[in-house]
Amino acid sequence: xxxxxxxxxxxxxxxxxxxxxxxxxxxxxxxxxxxxxxxxxxxxxxxxxxxxxxxxxxxxxxxxxxxxxxxxxxxxxxxxxxxxxxxxxxxxxxxxxxxxxxxxxxxxxxxxxxxxxxxxxxxxxxxxxxxxxxxxxxxxxxxxxxxxxxxxxxxxxxxxxxxxxxxxxxxxxxxxxxxxxxxxxxxxxxxxxxxxxxxxxxxxxxxxxxxxxxxxxxxxxxxxxxxxxxxxxxxxxxxxxxxxxxxxxxxxxxxxxxxxxxxxxxxxxxxxxxxxxxxxxxxxxxxxxxxxxxxxxxxxxxxxxxxxxxxxxxxxxxxxxxxxxxxxxxxxxxxxxxxxxxxxxxxxxxxxxxxxxxxxxxxxxxxxxxxxxxxxxxxxxxxxxxxxxxxxxxxxxxxxxxxxxxxxxxxxxxxxxxxxxxxxxxxxxxxxxxxxxxxxxxxxxxxxxxxxxxxxxxxxxxxxxxxxxxxxxxxxxxxxxxxxxxxxxxxxxxxxxxxxxxxxxxxxxxxxxxxxxxxxxxxxxxxxxxxxx
Numbered sequence: 001x002x003x004x005x006x007x008x009x010x011x012x013x014x015x016x017x018x019x020x021x022x023x024x025x026x027x028x029x030x031x032x033x034x035x036x037x038x039x040x041x042x043x044x045x046x047x048x049x050x051x052x053x054x055x056x057x058x059x060x061x062x063x064x065x066x067x068x069x070x071x072x073x074x075x076x077x078x079x080x081x082x083x084x085x086x087x088x089x090x091x092x093x094x095x096x097x098x099x100x101x102x103x104x105x106x107x108x109x110x111x112x113x114x115x116x117x118x119x120x121x122x123x124x125x126x127x128x129x130x131x132x133x134x135x136x137x138x139x140x141x142x143x144x145x146x147x148x149x150x151x152x153x154x155x156x157x158x159x160x161x162x163x164x165x166x167x168x169x170x171x172x173x174x175x176x177x178x179x180x181x182x183x184x185x186x187x188x189x190x191x192x193x194x195x196x197x198x199x200x201x202x203x204x205x206x207x208x209x210x211x212x213x214x215x216x217x218x219x220x221x222x223x224x225x226x227x228x229x230x231x232x233x234x235x236x237x238x239x240x241x242x243x244x245x246x247x248x249x250x251x252x253x254x255x256x257x258x259x260x261x262x263x264x265x266x267x268x269x270x271x272x273x274x275x276x277x278x279x280x281x282x283x284x285x286x287x288x289x290x291x292x293x294x295x296x297x298x299x300x301x302x303x304x305x306x307x308x309x310x311x312x313x314x315x316x317x318x319x320x321x322x323x324x325x326x327x328x329x330x331x332x333x334x335x336x337x338x339x340x341x342x343x344x345x346x347x348x349x350x351x352x353x354x355x356x357x358x359x360x361x362x363x364x365x366x367x368x369x370x371x372x373x374x375x376x377x378x379x380x381x382x383x384x385x386x387x388x389x390x391x392x393x394x395x396x397x398x399x400x401x402x403x404x405x406x407x408x409x410x411x412x413x414x415x416x417x418x419x420x421x422x423x424x425x426x427x428x429x430x431x432x433x434x435x436x437x438x439x440x441x442x443x444x445x446x447x448x449x450x451x452x453x454x455x456x457x458x459x460x461x462x463x464x465x466x467x468x469x470x471x472x473x474x475x476x477x478x479x480x481x482x483x484x485x486x487x488x489x490x491x492x493x494x495x496x497x498x499x500x501x502x503x504x505x506x507x508x509x510x511x512x513x514x515x516x517x518x519x520x521x522x523x524x525x526x527x528x529x530x531x532x533x
Contacts, residue, residue, distance in 0.1 A: 012197065014193070014196065014197045014200055015193045015194055015196070015197035018189070018192070018193035018196060018197070019189065019190050019193045022185075022186065022189030022190070022192070022193065023186055023189065023190075025189075026182050026185040026186045026189060027182065027186075029182070029185075030179060030181070030182035034179075042142075045142060045162060046131060046142070046144065048088075048089075048090075049090060049142070049143070049144050049160040049161055049162065050129070050144050050146070050160075052084075052088045052090055052093065052160045053093075053129075053144050053145075053146035053158045053159070053160040054146055056081075056084065056093055056095070056146075056158045056160065057146045057147070057148040057149075057158045061077070061080055062077060062080075062095055062148065062156075062158070063148060063150050063155065063156075065077050065080075065095070065103055066095065066097050066098075066103065066148055066150075066155050066156035067150060067155060069097040069101065069103055069156075070097050070098045070099070070155060070156070074112070075103075076102075076103045076104060076111050076112065077095050077103045077104040078103075078104050078105070078108060078111050080104075081093050081095065081104035082104075085106070088160075090160055090161065090162055091106070091141075091161060091162045091163045091166055092105070092106045092141075092143075092159075092160070092161055092162075093158065093159070093160050094115070094158075094159040094160075095148075095156060095157070095158055095159075096115055096121060096156055096157040096158075096159065097155070097156045098125070098154075098155055098156060099114075100114055100115045100118055100121055100125075100157070101113070101114060101115075102114070102115060103156075115159075117134060120132050120134060120145070121145050121157050121159065123145065124145035124146065124147045124154070124157040125147070125154055125157065126154070127147050127154055128147070129144065129145065129146050129147065130144070130145055131143070131144050131145075132144070132145065141161045141162070141163050141164065142161055142162055142163075142164065143159050143160065143161025143162075144159070144160055144161065145157055145158075145159050146158045146159075146160070226243060226245060227245065227312070228245060228310045228311060228312045229242075229243060229245040229246030229247075229248075229249045229250075229310070229311035229312075229313075230242060230243045230245070230246055230308065230309075230310060230311075231246050231254065231260065231264070231268060231308070231309050231311065232298065232306060232307065232308040232309070233260050233265070233269065233306050233307055234305060234306040235304070235305065235306055237259050237260055237265060238257060238258065238259055238260070239254055239255065239256050239257065239258055239259070239260050240256060240257075240306060241256065241308070242254040242256065245311075246311060249286075249289065249291070249311060249313055250264060250286070267284060267286060267293075268293055268295060268309040268311070269295055269307050269309060281293050281294030281295075281310070281312075283314060285497065285498060289313055289314075289501075290313075290314045290498075291311050291312065291313060291314060292311070292312040292314050293309055293310065293311050293312075294309065294310045295307055295308070295309045295310075296308055296309075348360055378391055378392070378407050381407060381411045381412055381413070381454075382407070382411060382412075382413045382416075382454060383413055383414055383415055383416060384413050384416035385416075386416075386423065386427060387413070387416065387426075387427065387430065387454070390427060390430060390431060391407065391452065394431070394434045394435075394438075397438065398434075398438055398450055401438065401441075401444055402444040402445070402448065403438060403441055403444045403448045403449070403450055404448060404449045404450070405449075405450050405451075405452075406449065406450075406451050406452075407451070407452050407453075407454075408451055408452065408453040408464075410453060410455065411452070411453050411454045411455060412454070412455055412456060413454050413455075413456045413461075414456065415456075418528055422506065422528055425502045425505060425506055425526075426461065426463075426506075426526070426528070428498065428499075428502050429463060429499055429502050429503060429524055429526070430452070430454075430463060430465075432496075432498055432499045433463065433465040433499060433522055433524070434450065434452065434465060436465075436496070436499075436522075437450045437465050437466070437467035437469070437520075437522075438450060438467075439469075440467045440469025440470060440471075440519065440520060441467055441468060441469045441519075442469070442470065447468060448468050449466075449467070449468050450465070450466070450467050450468075451464075451465070451466045451467075452464070452465055453465075453466075456528070458529075459527055459528060459529045460508075460525055460526065460527055460528060461525075461526055461528050462523070462524070462525050463523070463524040463525075463526070464521065464522070464523045464524075465521070465522050466515045466519060466520070466521045466522075467515065467519045467520055468515065468518050468519040469518070469519045469520060470518075470519075471514060471515075471518060471519055471520050472512065472520050499524070503524050503526055506526035506527050506528070507526065507527045508524055508525050508526030508527060509524070509525050510522070510523070510524050511523045511524075
């Protein structure tokens, strides 16, 4: 069977199976109808010949000749019976006297002779009507023996019958339409089987069910192994495909055949996600994750059957980018300081050669103060290169907008041996807090300041960001952690949600308070060890 399946296409097997099924059904039906027809025909034949036999036995002419024959007369009924045979459509009517001498017969030469089988008519002599199927003078015959009564006594017998040859010819005429109908049904079934096989081939794209099952299993394994999440829906919004990555990203069960939750449908298959599908996708924020999504239509034979969305979690990548960007800022700052130090050393060398010793000492003091303000102060307090780089970058952005940026004197991070994912989350919290603080100062002036405090203990890190912006009203505070809520316009309102989600993952707390004299102070206290286990 396996060899047969490999050699024959699936649709050919379907045609063969359907043809055999229909053929067996048609043949079985035809055989059963044929048997019923034959049985009914034989029953009708028996009823007919019995009726002829009874009517013949009641004829006075028949009784009169039988009585005469019983008395020794040589008269017969040959001339009288032959018209009855034609009239009643039987093959023979044989009249026997009490001694079983034929008084009529289809063959004239047998009239006056004993019946061919003396045992067969014996029950009729005893007054019993009975049927017999036995070979006679005309060949195999179906016949009935009917007693002839005269004043309550059996005086003779009437035997009426048909030959097997004649009966078979009648049966052939009656069953021929059944056989023709069966052949037509078989041909129609064959045609329908071919059409069904071709239609199945069209529906299954030329593949067999085993191939489809194998490909589906392989596709499921591939989908679950993809780093991207996959979610596909049909035109009614029902899920037709998803993978484990997508369920992990969205932290909920996505069941095939069930409607996609409205929040995810709006996020993945509405608006910008669809319009930007051809440009490589767009970045959106969901819970604490930054996602890159790309949505495309599903087309089958020129018809739009649904949509599919690829989702990539960019949170870790973004965190690594922030970390690398911070390191880059740090390295760039060191490179700039090195170049500046070389120039300053040349100035110091020139002053020494000119023996301008007081001026040289003054210049060295200025260099020390500048280094301490720009870099040294931060690196002395915070032994965390990625964070130092991030601070330098954010400080530069703030100064470009006319906002002073400072790291408070009580900041202290003596060592930064954080787990990689913990470090990414910490950088994300600080980066978003500083961005929000900068955005809160809408009209910078000489009094605009952003301050950062980082204080590390054995298992915790305290982050405090203060600004001199307009502050946050009570009504805004009640909604500021709701994803999508923003006072800055459309397509905003994700920063505080990202901060809160990251703080929650690090088992921390987040508090808001008014800054003095103006602005806002946000404090986050998070765990730095065993936080993600």
